Amino acid sequence: MKRFSLCVALVLLVAFLTTPVAAAAPTDTLRNLAGAYNRELNANAQFTAWALQADKEGYGEVASLFRALARAEQIHADSLQVLLKKAAAKPMVKILKPVVGSTQNNVRSAVFVENELRDVIYPRAVKQAAIDKDTTALDLLTRLKNVEATHARLLAFTSAHLTSLSGSRGRAYYVCPDCGYVSDKPDFAKCAICPAPRGKFITVS
């Protein structure tokens, strides 16, 4: 299992770290934005593949969470693309073949990767944006770091209760279209991360 998680982590994290970007004089922050864009697109593909596997194994609720997270990662990629376009950067995108194991392993891998993003990758990018005095990138990367932390919490909860989710049906999750925050509860007034009101949220099941 540990080897499987590390394999998935390597696919996603290497995608994050090595994406080249074509721009006149790219800053480290611009490279980080390009890497994050590629990584978020790969995460979308990975979560989508894991959702299919969870459905096959009868973990309907887990499949719903993976689909909600896939949608969230696409929202992250779209936000990053806006900044990259403003900088006239053309990031190289390489979507790697998703690594799919058992749902138990997939959930653990997802927890591992999201924790790395929350604790290492995005904090490093946030620090670099501050050094580069790129306030727009700083705001977005900080937001992404905070959203990934909430994704990690949902996945950790799912991992801890996975046995009871065998045979479950799909359920609704609520995705913020502005920042990719995912709520597992329907009753709230606004996004926990950004100013988006509840009425803007997308229901994913």
Ligand SMILES: [Fe+2]
């Ligand atoms: Fe939000």
